[in-house]
Amino acid sequence: MKRVLITGAAGFLGSHLCDRFIDEGFHVIGMDNLITGDLKNIEHLFKLPQFEFYHHDVTKFVHVAGELDYILHFASPASPIDYLKIPIQTLKVGALGTHNLLGLAKEKGARILIASTSEIYGDPLVHPQTEEYYGNVNTIGPRGVYDEAKRFQESITMAYHRFHGLDTRIVRIFNTYGPRMRLNDGRVIPAFMGQALRGEDLTVFGDGSQTRSFCYVDDEIEGIYRLLMSDYTMPVNIGNPHEITIRDFAEEIIKLTGTDQKIVYKPLPKDDPMQRQPDITKAKEILGWEPKVGREEGMRKTFDYFKTLSKEELEKTEH
Numbered sequence: 360m361k362r363v364l365i366t367g368a369a370g371f372l373g374s375h376l377c378d379r380f381i382d383e384g385f386h387v388i389g390m391d392n393l394i395t396g397d398l399k400n401i402e403h404l405f406k407l408p409q410f411e412f413y414h415h416d417v418t419k420f421v422h423v424a425g426e427l428d429y430i431l432h433f434a435s436p437a438s439p440i441d442y443l444k445i446p447i448q449t450l451k452v453g454a455l456g457t458h459n460l461l462g463l464a465k466e467k468g469a470r471i472l473i474a475s476t477s478e479i480y481g482d483p484l485v486h487p488q489t490e491e492y493y494g495n496v497n498t499i500g501p502r503g504v505y506d507e508a509k510r511f512q513e514s515i516t517m518a519y520h521r522f523h524g525l526d527t528r529i530v531r532i533f534n535t536y537g538p539r540m541r542l543n544d545g546r547v548i549p550a551f552m553g554q555a556l557r558g559e560d561l562t563v564f565g566d567g568s569q570t571r572s573f574c575y576v577d578d579e580i581e582g583i584y585r586l587l588m589s590d591y592t593m594p595v596n597i598g599n600p601h602e603i604t605i606r607d608f609a610e611e612i613i614k615l616t617g618t619d620q621k622i623v624y625k626p627l628p629k630d631d632p633m634q635r636q637p638d639i640t641k642a643k644e645i646l647g648w649e650p651k652v653g654r655e656e657g658m659r660k661t662f663d664y665f666k667t668l669s670k671e672e673l674e675k676t677e678h
């Protein structure tokens with residue numbers, strides 16, 4: 360049985376990755392310090408003999424007993440309100456955490472895939488974003504702690520690849536959504552859906568003309584899995600290229616949820632990127648991957664998930 364270590368296992372993407380690797384017949388070791396994750400996301404796996412969980416902070420020395428074939432490093436706060444609240448931990452998990460996991464991969468002879476992000480492109484001046492674009496990041500702005508941690512993560516990963524011959528993969532993930540997102544994580548989809556469910560107005564930041572391109576989680580996981588199993592060692596964008604303005608998106612959510620609430624406008628957070636859309640030519644050509652789930656279907660599934668949450672969970676909001 361092949362063995363895989365997944366960091367950030369109790370989080371949104373990490374928990375879906377655990378499910379996928381269990382389904383593929385792997386022995387899965389999940390690791391998480393639960394700073395932004397929730398054991399509820401993986402509690403269904405605890406009864407399985409092929410699943411183990413280590414409650415551990417990856418910025419501290421990482422030790423795993425036995426062999427490892429693959430490592431997927433997904434531990435990191437990922438939503439703006441999380442990484443603004445815990446900026447030093449965000450920098451540390453991207454820098455020290457990645458260093459520890461690259462060291463572990465070297466010791467075990469494992470292939471390692473690291474979770475990078477569209478945020479490495481910052482507020483992009485090239486549109487749509489290709490992997491060749493170097494980005495436009497404000498190093499000292501509030502979002503810099505996340506963006507620069509991820510840029511360092513890519514650099515140290517390529518250095519281990521070139522200097523130590525480590526077998527590495529880098530996925531640049533664009534906004535992904537679906538069940539198990541945290542309702543109060545401040546990202547736009549849980550924010551709007553939570554507001555609709557609580558009967559509050561939807562808060563659009565700025566004039567809502569900024570764009571994003573949202574990828575359903577099942578598509579994202581498929582792209583990540585294919586990249587890990589491919590021979591390609593340079594970064595690959597995985598995201599859904601269907602771009603929408605945040606204002607139009609709020610209108611879509613109002614229709615989907617049937618809420619009577621209206622849109623209210625709040626100030627745009629500093630350094631909030633004005634546009635974002637992945638160029639997925641590489642993913643198509645190299646991995647034969649493209650997203651299959653349209654926004655309407657994906658949003659419906661996500662809203663169905665949020666509707667199952669308890670009243671207490673619904674009230675636990677940052678807004």
Ligand code: NAD
Pocket residue numbers: 366367368369370371372373390391392393394395396397415416417418432433434435436437438452456474475476477531532533534535536
């Ligand atoms: P999440 O917050 O749901 O999950 C992150 C997990 O990492 C949490 O369970 C958290 O407790 C854990 N973690 C954080 N610091 C840790 C540490 N020091 N040691 C151990 N565990 C730690 O976020 P997510 O949306 O699932 O994102 C997962 C990864 O994907 C992150 O690396 C993020 O940067 C990347 N990513 C996500 C998106 C997206 O749209 N969801 C987009 C781009 C990149």
Ligand code: UDP
Pocket residue numbers: 438439534545546547548550551562563564565569571605627628631632
């Ligand atoms: N946003 C918004 N209202 C909210 C939360 C977010 O208008 O209640 C906007 C935010 O300013 C950004 C977009 O939605 O322009 C996506 O935000 P998110 O935090 O989901 O992702 P990111 O900015 O990291 O792409």
